[in-house]
Amino acid sequence: MQKAKKYRPNVAAIILSSDYPLKCRFFIAHRCDIKGAWQFPQGGIDEGESPRDALLRELKEEIGTNEVEVLCECPEWIKYDFPKNMAKKIYAGFDGQIQKYFLVRLKNDSLIDIQTPVPEFDKYDFVDYERLLEQVTPFKKEVYKQILNYFKKVGYI
Template identity: 40%
Template sequence: MTEKTDGLPYRPCAGIMLVNRDWRVFVGQRIDQQVEAWQMPQGGIDKGEDPRTAAFRELEEEVGTAKAELIAESGGWVNYDLPAHLVGKVWKGRFRGQAQKWFLLRFTGEDTDIDIETDHPEFETWRWARLSELVDMAIEFKRDTYRQVVAEFAPHFPEEAR
């Protein structure tokens, strides 16, 4: 913990690993990044909101679809800290990072059902990625989180899709 983060809480967040019928994972390239980094959908949990409800709400807000069903939920929460240069700049400076509850969802629609041009777009482009690619595609400070999520959800994937 640094002086900048002393006393700051983690922001409650729902993370979504959305997989298609081929067991590829949805990743989007954020609009607001200067580096090429991809991420799975994620977003804040509103006060009093159930994490699972938040995950499905965020899926609609970021990916433009509700066509998904639950496969699994992470057993616990995964925390990450923001890099020092972002503390105080994102989330109005109220949080040191995020505490994320992750959900593995099966996409039940077609690619044409995905529309990232939402009311508040977060992604400039998207694609389906292999599970084994996710960690290397993520921005550096989220890689440990992605390692944990991949390890937890990998047993749900067929061997050939890992």
């Protein structure tokens, strides 16, 4: 009998630049600990914390600001499995993550600072949709397509 997979509760932010809706550019960042891994900011939900509170906390911890306007929250939770070679290295005991996605827009005076007390990223960029899907880490690409398609369907992208 196969054991049930265990997923870590998580939030993820799709951040649009402050010039949205005139331009639709997405924030992606390169992880310090995994060479070539570009992704959206994300992080675990603490015990008793709401997904929205976790989102704001994670943004402050990872990009130095939580000065964002929440445009939309995906009603579904999205699961993904860690690649076999990463599962034990990242979060022992979990097979993957189950994520609540938020689409947010940076407020006009928001300043991104990835040199946080515990940096997760060493560089970042704002990219268009095509470049985003070319640049993100391969094992997250299908999840990103799925969630971006949802936000497109509901009229935000």
